[in-house]
Amino acid sequence: MAEKVLLKGNEAFAEAAIRGGCRFYFGYPITPQSEIPEFMSRELKKRGGAFLQAESELGAINMTYGCAAAGGNVFISSSSPGISLMQEGMSFLCSAECPATILNVSRCGPGVGGIQPGQADYFQMTRGGGNGDYRIPTFAPASIQEAVDILYEAPMLADSIRNPVAVLADGMLGQMMEPVALPEPKKQIMPQDVPAYKPWALTGYDFKPDHQRAVVKSLRLQPDALEKHVEKLFEKYHRLEKELVRCETIGLDGADVVFVAFGTMSRLCKEAMEMLEAEGVRAGLIRPITIWPFPYGAFDALDFGKTKAVISTELSMGQMIDDVRIGVSGRLPVELIHRTGGMIPTSLEIVEKTKKILGALK
Amino acid sequence: MKPVFTYTKGMLPVSTSYCPGCTHGIANRIIMETLEEMGKLGDAIGVAPIGCAVLCHQFMNVDMLEAAHGRAPAVAAGIRRAQPDRLVFTYQGDGDLASIGTNEIVHAAHRGEKFSTFFINNAIYGMTGGQMAPTTLIGQKTTTCPEGRTVEQAGRPIRMSEMLSTIDGAVYVERVALDSPAHVRAAKKAVRRAFEVQEKRLGFGIVEFLSICPTNWGLTPADSITWLRDNMIPYYPLGVYKCPEGLEND
Numbered sequence: 001m002a003e004k005v006l007l008k009g010n011e012a013f014a015e016a017a018i019r020g021g022c023r024f025y026f027g028y029p030i031t032p033q034s035e036i037p038e039f040m041s042r043e044l045k046k047r048g049g050a051f052l053q054a055e056s057e058l059g060a061i062n063m064t065y066g067c068a069a070a071g072g073n074v075f076i077s078s079s080s081p082g083i084s085l086m087q088e089g090m091s092f093l094c095s096a097e098c099p100a101t102i103l104n105v106s107r108c109g110p111g112v113g114g115i116q117p118g119q120a121d122y123f124q125m126t127r128g129g130g131n132g133d134y135r136i137p138t139f140a141p142a143s144i145q146e147a148v149d150i151l152y153e154a155p156m157l158a159d160s161i162r163n164p165v166a167v168l169a170d171g172m173l174g175q176m177m178e179p180v181a182l183p184e185p186k187k188q189i190m191p192q193d194v195p196a197y198k199p200w201a202l203t204g205y206d207f208k209p210d211h212q213r214a215v216v217k218s219l220r221l222q223p224d225a226l227e228k229h230v231e232k233l234f235e236k237y238h239r240l241e242k243e244l245v246r247c248e249t250i251g252l253d254g255a256d257v258v259f260v261a262f263g264t265m266s267r268l269c270k271e272a273m274e275m276l277e278a279e280g281v282r283a284g285l286i287r288p289i290t291i292w293p294f295p296y297g298a299f300d301a302l303d304f305g306k307t308k309a310v311i312s313t314e315l316s317m318g319q320m321i322d323d324v325r326i327g328v329s330g331r332l333p334v335e336l337i338h339r340t341g342g343m344i345p346t347s348l349e350i351v352e353k354t355k356k357i358l359g360a361l362k
Numbered sequence: 363m364k365p366v367f368t369y370t371k372g373m374l375p376v377s378t379s380y381c382p383g384c385t386h387g388i389a390n391r392i393i394m395e396t397l398e399e400m401g402k403l404g405d406a407i408g409v410a411p412i413g414c415a416v417l418c419h420q421f422m423n424v425d426m427l428e429a430a431h432g433r434a435p436a437v438a439a440g441i442r443r444a445q446p447d448r449l450v451f452t453y454q455g456d457g458d459l460a461s462i463g464t465n466e467i468v469h470a471a472h473r474g475e476k477f478s479t480f481f482i483n484n485a486i487y488g489m490t491g492g493q494m495a496p497t498t499l500i501g502q503k504t505t506t507c508p509e510g511r512t513v514e515q516a517g518r519p520i521r522m523s524e525m526l527s528t529i530d531g532a533v534y535v536e537r538v539a540l541d542s543p544a545h546v547r548a549a550k551k552a553v554r555r556a557f558e559v560q561e562k563r564l565g566f567g568i569v570e571f572l573s574i575c576p577t578n579w580g581l582t583p584a585d586s587i588t589w590l591r592d593n594m595i596p597y598y599p600l601g602v603y604k605c606p607e608g609l610e611n612d
Contacts, residue, residue: 055469066440
């Protein structure tokens with residue numbers, strides 16, 4: 001285990017992506033993640049890569065598309081409204097099967113909203129704002145260490161599935177400091193080695209009889225060809241739904257109530273669970289680590305004889321609750337505890353609201 | 363017997379999907395012939411736009427990518443970072459480059475990106491059926507200015523070469539036309555110069571091709587050529603707007 005160092009979230013995220021193999025970063029400053037482009041502008045050149053400050057997030061995602069199509073290992077980051085601008089490009093990356101690692105250090109909306117932590121980008125990240133049938137595996141870490149471990153593995157995962165991989169970390173994780181163990185840097189792929197690793201990439205056509213030129217595209221004007229292509233993409237997505245899904249569950253057996261929470265909100269729930277325990281209420285937790293694919297299967301382990309309610313706890317008006325309802329499938333009441341706009345509930349507030357919900361169900 | 367003409371292997375032996383009389387085919391071919399003559403087909407990576415030329419990747423026989431509408435310069439900047447030794451170019455129409463993609467082209471030029479842009483200006487949107495472009499001339503009728511473009515409604519047509527030549531990072535800017543054999547030969551020289559500027563890593567280079575769109579102009583190809591000469595060239599003067607020293611007479 002590497003020695004632990006105290007790092008600010010955003011810098012730890014950037015370092016983890018570099019150690020995971022990313023060598024290219026395209027970005028546009030936006031709070032609360034501007035430390036990332038600053039860090040990358042200092043570090044990437046030293047480590048054999050390139051940093052480019054884009055003219056906009058639209059520029060950044062399209063630079064990503066070009067770089068990834070030419071075999072570059074790209075990491076990009078932004079925050080909510082910037083991620084909105086990137087949605088067009090994400091749809092292209094998925095259709096053209098280009099890998100990239102995308103981090104959303106989210107804030108509050110709608111519109112320009114506010115810069116405090118929020119989770120109201122759940123729909124944006126799990127349903128996508130871009131057009132067409134596509135999916136982007138999305139992780140929602142709850143600590144800087146967990147985010148580091150995910151961002152370290154994400155570039156290789158993206159390469160192996162030829163699809164973007166996203167991480168949703170709210171502004172709380174980006175701005176706070178925690179002790180982190182950084183993993184050993186992975187080997188990087190040099191430009192001349194790209195054809196061996198990524199034969200589909202744009203590297204120049206050598207006209208050898210047994211070689212084909214590379215064409216990276218998403219236009220398919222023939223409906224049958226497009227349907228076939230999208231079905232091929234979804235074979236991959238269906239496989240990921242089985243193989244990639246990840247979550248943490250605590251104390252489902254015998255629980256009076258079960259919280260469902262990700263990221264910052266799950267940390268508050270863990271505190272609330274201890275406080276409820278002291279009052280004789282047993283609370284369990286389902287913490288999705290992947291929000292797409294969502295851990296619907298985890299809900300089959302609920303204690304249906306004992307548990308009275310499942311409570312989706314969110315820093316939004318209730319978005320994940322749609323997935324919670326799918327997971328519960330009508331077997332238990334589903335309730336919501338939430339704040340939004342950058343307001344964060346105290347653990348005491350969660351306790352009080354939980355008791356009120358349980359009281360009303362008696 | 364010695365062949366007097368061979369088709370460039372830079373173009374695939376297929377029929378293009380361009381309309382009869384369209385000059386896209388000429389532009390595609392002179393770019394590919396130039397790359398072949400330079401011995402650089404194997405080094406080239408092209409970026410296709412959205413619009414009529416979206417399918418140029420089916421005709422140009424090099425590694426190609428299809429960009430979103432207007433984003434080709436950002437995509438090319440990304441390709442250049444991953445493959446710094448390749449010859450990268452974008453091929454864009456007037457809707458793509460002069461309307462939805464102005465941000466990307468201006469900033470690519472501003473950064474002095476080391477790639478070449480080939481800009482097809484035919485003063486109209488082709489693929490979507492003949493709507494007004496930023497380059498549509500005053501008085502010119504299109505499906506979205508059916509009584510002719512007016513200054514009050516849409517401003518004057520944008521002159522991209524003039525605008526881009528004010529940017530330091532754009533080191534080579536030339537406007538050519540595809541209306542005659544002499545102009546096509548001059549256009550091919552401009553393509554070569556753009557690639558040479560890129561090879562020498564001097565900065566950003568762009569060639570604007572005044573082109574015709576008989577289908578959406580509602581004219582025969584021959585009348586379209588006349589219309590280009592009578593109307594486009596006076597408003598969009600041909601010539602070298604900017605060129606690095608030493609390359610002027612190549």
